[in-house]
Amino acid sequence: MHHNVRYNCRVLFLNRKILLIRPKMLMANHGIYREMRWFSPWSRLRQVEEYFLPRMIQEVTGQDTVPFGDCVLSTKDTCIGTEICAELWNPNSPHIQMGLDGVEIFTNSSASHHELRKADQRVNLIKSATTKSGGIYLYANQRGCDGDRVYYDGCAMVVINGDVVAHGAQFSLDDVEVITATLDLEDVRSYRGELCQPHMEVI
Numbered sequence: 392m393h394h395n396v397r398y399n400c401r402v403l404f405l406n407r408k409i410l411l412i413r414p415k416m417l418m419a420n421h422g423i424y425r426e427m428r429w430f431s432p433w434s435r436l437r438q439v440e441e442y443f444l445p446r447m448i449q450e451v452t453g454q455d456t457v458p459f460g461d462c463v464l465s466t467k468d469t470c471i472g473t474e475i476c477a478e479l480w481n482p483n484s485p486h487i488q489m490g491l492d493g494v495e496i497f498t499n500s501s502a503s504h505h506e507l508r509k510a511d512q513r514v515n516l517i518k519s520a521t522t523k524s525g526g527i528y529l530y531a532n533q534r535g536c537d538g539d540r541v542y543y544d545g546c547a548m549v550v551i552n553g554d555v556v557a558h559g560a561q562f563s564l565d566d567v568e569v570i571t572a573t574l575d576l577e578d579v580r581s582y583r584g585e586l587c588q589p590h591m592e593v594i
């Protein structure tokens with residue numbers, strides 16, 4: 392809850408500290424999803440506010456407030472942005488603006504359920520996102536059954552500049568699966584330098 396509004400959020404941590412809380416901006420409200428019943432979308436583009444942590448969390452992290460809103464993480468080496476599930480599927484996906492702003496690593500935590508041929512759609516969406524704007528996309532998806540008859544079918548992925556370089560299992564009984572890839576951020580920079588010049592005039 393932030394200002395008494397309930398958001399669906401990703402929380403980014405490092406070494407017991409919360410780096411930022413990113414509320415979902417584009418909701419899933421179709422098919423089996425009824426997100427708007429519970430959550431409000433964050434509509435303040437590129438705006439960040441101060442979030443006062445609940446006292447029990449303050450005791451764990453030692454922080455009183457953390458950034459909350461539409462923001463990214465800038466480090467000495469790179470810039471990391473987040474998408475949440477359905478945001479990848481939206482024509483106005485946050486990765487578009489983030490890519491144009493120089494975010495090099497996009498991350499997505501999803502709860503995307505299984506339907507025939509949908510895994511292929513996800514691959515195409517992520518390949519297309521990173522083909523157009525360059526970048527590395529780290530996609531994580533829930534895997535397993537969620538109470539009822541819905542199956543979430545994993546397929547975690549690592550994609551760089553339109554190429555899938557690692558792919559997790561779609562069906563498995565393992566509780567945890569980690570997929571990895573060693574990539575060079577310079578490949579993103581040179582790809583963008585050569586192919587993604589959004590400000591170049593078309594002659």
Ligand SMILES: NC(=O)CC[C@H](N)C(=O)O
Binds near residue numbers: 480
């Ligand atoms: N939970 C979500 O946001 C999922 C939405 C998306 N359309 C999907 O099925 O993957």
